[in-house]
Amino acid sequence: MxxxxxxxxxxxxxxxxxxxxxxxxxxxxxxxxxxxxxxxxxxxxxxxxxxxxxxxxxxxNQAINQAIKDQVDQFCFVGPSYGAESRAELAKRIIKLMPENMGKVFFTNAGAESNENAVKIARMFTGKHKIFSRYRSYHGSSFGAGNLTGEPRRYALEPGVPGFIKFFDPYVYREAVDFESEEAATKYYLTKLEEQIQYEGTDSIAAIVMETITGSNGILIPPKGYMSGVRALCDKYGILMICDEVMTGWCRTGKMFAFEHFDIKPDIVTFAKGVTCGYVPLGGVVVTKEIAAYFDDNLLSCGLTYSGHPLSCAAGVACVNYYEEAxxxxxxxxxxxxxxxxxxxxxxxxxxxxxxxxxxxxxxxxxxxxxxxxxxxxxxxxxxxxxxxxxxxxxxxxxxxxxxxxxxxxxxxxxxxxxxxxxxxxxxxxxxxxxxxxxxxx
Structure with missing residues (x-):
């Protein structure tokens, strides 16, 4: 044509x-x-x-192209329960890029699937059902990820799934309060978040899900101390902290992952996009060693036909190599x-x-x-x-x-x-x- x-x-x-x-x-x-x-x-x-x-x-990018071609020549696909070198290698490389508390990766096909499976894992691990996420957020448009999303693209999914709770972002530029410092803003937002946690019932909240730095809804960078403050609230109330790194991961913000700017260790990290740079679809959920160990004896009720697709993982290994070598x-x-x-x-x-x-x-x-x-x-x-x-x-x-x-x-x-x-x-x-x-x- x-x-x-x-x-x-x-x-x-x-x-x-x-x-x-x-x-x-x-x-x-x-x-x-x-x-x-x-x-x-x-x-x-x-x-x-x-x-x-x-x-x-x-x-x-010729390195990514060649990695895909080489995998095609070996085989294009084997199911998630079989061993593929590219799948094994990429999982190992990702864990080595994460903080020492992280243990294993569950591969998905995209960011929305990553966030949906992160929520499932959090609910299974904690036995709780409520999930907090922010109003100015986008976590995907499938039904689960769309219920996590706070901005108008969630409207087509409503009435939504019970248990998804929204809270306000640290959007300092548009706040009605004139803060004397970033620290003052952080104190205000954390106080309001803790108040909402208490109102929702501290024993019912499985996770707080956040884009580490809000993406399409305005590149909202957390004020000083905010992310560590959320981490402290999660620890205080037994809530998992999930960082959505779908946009911000893979060097985008000047760190391999954006949470590294804030000296925190999430419980779950979701990723997609830059792991293969769009050459082949791929996403994933990284969990702590503790969460990974839980599923040694408890069923991981997550599954996708194309989880860890060999072509995608081959592209992912090439991307990780290129980020580092270049x-x-x-x-x-x-x-x-x-x-x-x-x-x-x-x-x-x-x-x-x-x-x-x-x-x-x-x-x-x-x-x-x-x-x-x-x-x-x-x-x-x-x-x-x-x-x-x-x-x-x-x-x-x-x-x-x-x-x-x-x-x-x-x-x-x-x-x-x-x-x-x-x-x-x-x-x-x-x-x-x-x-x-x-x-x-x-």
Whole structure:
């Protein structure tokens, strides 16, 4: 097919996620390399969101490609109960990257499945049923993960599953209280969380599930002491702490996993996305040695046909190797520092930018109608005029490809991006924000 035939066939036969189908206009991709991809007319686009914040190592990584090819030549699939070298090797490598309290991995196919199975494991291990998660969160759209999710994408699943409880995020920028310090904010949020734990019944709560750093809902970085404070509450009340590292894992934030920034040891860690960088689907649940030992004599009631798929695990081993051998963390921290500086410049020079938040190569620009009132450029969950879509279109015209959520522009490029490439692309953001200033700011 040529590009137009691909587009026409997709629109006729394919349902595209998170979209009204009538006016879709997908870009047919002919080739891709590094941080770029090209359509059939030769136009080059820059992937500034790592697709869905999963292609951490960009397009066309030959080490990953070769690992998949080698596994194909050996065999493509054996069931989860059989031994496959790639499955064994990846599990071992992941545990060695984790804190010393972690014991084993259960492999899944994606982030949503990882979070669903983490909840099942927590309920089986503790014998409790309530699960806490935050309002500004996204943990997946399948039924269980969708009930964990707090933002509007959960609405289609309601009425939901009993036992899923929401609490408020440490969203300091939008809090009604003016805190004198990060520590003061932490004290406020932890006090409210403990109060809610007590109201829900301390003996009924199996786990608190959090994106270690909130992703699509705004790159909300916990204030000082918050994560260790949640860890202390979990220890106090016998609650498991589950860190969702689906987006933040695999070097995205300048650490191999984001919880490393906060000097904590989770009980369960979920991952996906960057473990294979999208070359083949894979996710997983990492549990402590104590939880792993529990299932020596108790049934692990979790199972997936493609758990630990050999092709996926081969890609995963190649990705872990590449992160380490190519010193990806060094690049993330060096280029990430420049990203932060440039975002602060955009905040200072544009009336529409209320806040910028960034860590590593994980960032968001929050758009407002007024810096003084902090009124969001679009109401929460109700962009009826399609304003954010129009802004996304302006970026697309400049071949800067990312996505928006609520009043945020997400910038999370592949971790292989250079300083020169980053500067070139942020010029386009500057141009678009000037148009937003002139069009939408009061």
């Amino acid at each position: 040529n590009g137009e035939e691909i587009k026409r066939t997709l629109k006729e036969y394919n349902l595209q996620s998170w979209s009204k189908q009538k006016n879709l206009n997908p870009i047919p991709v002919e080739k891709a390399e590094g941080i770029y991809f090209w359509d059939y007319e030769g136009n080059r686009y820059t992937d500034m969101s790592s697709q869905l914040v999963n292609m951490n190592l960009g397009f066309g 010193n990806i963390l060094d690049n993330v921290n060096e280029v990430g520092m420049l990203l932060g500086e440039k975002l602060e410049e955009l905040k200072a020079s544009h009336d529409c930018v209320g806040d910028v938040r960034y860590i590593g190569l994980f960032s968001a620009i929050e758009l407002v109608k007024s810096k003084e009132t902090k009124e969001a450029l679009v109401p929460y969950g109700k962009d009826t005029q399609g304003i954010m879509g129009k802004i996304l279109g302006l970026l697309k015209e400049r071949k800067f490809m990312t996505y928006t959520h609520e009043n945020m522009i997400l910038i999370a490029p592949p971790l292989i991006i250079t300083k020169e490439q980053l500067v070139e692309e942020l010029v386009k953001v500057d141009e678009v924000l000037s148009i937003v200033d002139d069009t939408y700011v009061k």
